[in-house]
Amino acid sequence: MTDPILMRRAEAVRHFNRFYTQHIGVLHEFLQKSPFSLTEVRVLRELALGTVSTATELARTLGLDSGYLSRVLTSFERRQLISRRQSEADARQSLLAMTPVGRAAYAPLEVAALDEVRGVLSALSAAGQEQLLEAMRVIERLLDRTSSRSPVLLRAPKAGDYGWLVHRQALLFEAEYGTDPRFEAVASQEIAQFVLQGDPERAMCWIAEQRQSIVGGAIVAALSEGTAGMRLLYVEPESRGLGIDTLLVTQSIGFAQRAGYEKLVLTTCGALDDGREVFERAGFGCVGTEPERRFGRNLLTKTWERTL
Template sequence: MTDSEALRRAQAVRHFNRFYTQHIGALHEHLAKSEFSLTEVRVLHELSRGRAQTASVLGRSLALDSGYLSRLLTNFERRSLITRRPSEFDARQSLISLTESGHAAYAPLDTAAIKEVSSLLAGLNPLAQEQLITAMKTIERLLGAEPSHELVVLRQPQSGECGWLVHRQAQWFRSQHGWDQSFEGLLARVVADYTQRSDPVREMCWVADQNGLVVGSVCLVSVSTTVAGVRLLWVEPDMQRLGIGTQLINACLRFARRAGYTKLTLTTASSLIEPRQLCERTGFKVVAASPERRFGKDLTIERWELNL
């Protein structure tokens, strides 16, 4: 990345931060009329979720200074908003919970916050609302300290998601491997053929959904009466090594066996380490490899197979 490109991206992030901060300030105008600061409301919100927590856990989850948090909690305790009890697992720690007075103090703040956010969303049509929420979830996922381990559910793609998968994979392989638009054309043909045939008995596509975000995909298509091909196999780079790829391949295996196939095939390039490792872990074997000019690059194309 050039210095000018890095600067452009940094400025874009700063611009968004200013924009978002202004909106957050507007959404918390009601706090000016409240006896609680924004930080106090954040702590009350965390405790209102019904799970007793220690001060150290609260501090880490909210990124608060331990001394400041200690003073805040002492003030809450003096006002009978929280209770503390010794932890069964660590006598040095106390478990903190909201009292009935604490829940009563937080409830109107929570109601007011939901009302304000709902008013903001009301100015957008339903599709724009979902677009905004998806963008926010993506920011959380990408900037999270660790990959999210929330449940991943496999489901059939909704309208527009197959096209998005073509866009996302073509974008990634262009950025990381320099593949040209012919790769996007290949992906688009796979999607077009699958959606137009619409044969749920013999073919199936899945997306890996985590909390409303698509983080992976795979498509199983008919090659012959006994052979099925694995296509559009993809896991978002920041979500790899969490077992999602194996989950997708296993879905293909179960479906293929029910459909009566006796063999699965998969084609990849030798330079793509993650797909090759996934193939090896799930029992595929390399049956052919040949140098080819594809997607604007000199590649070694490998054909993998798995007997069912």
């Protein structure tokens, strides 16, 4: 690894890993002063939840070596914590189930684990708890390869979301195009004007949310009596290619039509031909292209229009 930025980020991840594992106490040989290791508790939890029924499913869900898992399950069976029976659908598979003895052994572990987490949360304010949960949701969304299959919800903004839209777009635009702080100032003005107008019949903001984490957004507001403008359309980099931009554009078109506008206009300001395919599929045409110096960079400004 020779990239100094990537090296610095890798070290930051390792630092967090050390901190977190020490904080939750998983370096201890046994958990909750019980005879079960952390891995054994994870296996018991999956069986207690009933989300898996075979060793193959357990190994896939928990990312465990099949040989190691087999030894764990054999130990559980010997201690009468689980039972096995042959699957009628596939004779090669055994269906696993917790016994009453197993449920009785796992129950106090679940209670103790919840008490431990409540203890951690109770040391934080309500705002701190929400900040911690949001950070965890972001980590899970970014690292879980199945996140892309999770449904996307479009909702109205909640407290803090307008500021979040400005915050994220300022960071992303600076990272992708190297813009200066003037972009953030312009985005803040756009949001402030939208909020202060406060006309739900003629203006709307959508927050795209996936797994309780914001992955995009857009606003539509009046430019004139017959023309609406779509502003601050964005999708998080790791969520691009999932159709979220198309969903936001489609919602914007539908709202503008219902609000009685005759035309919907949007402007892109990027170094590349951003969004062209999405806009053209949605019926927009490019009516103007102009290279200009904005936000400390040479950018290509394009104006797109769609008759409603």
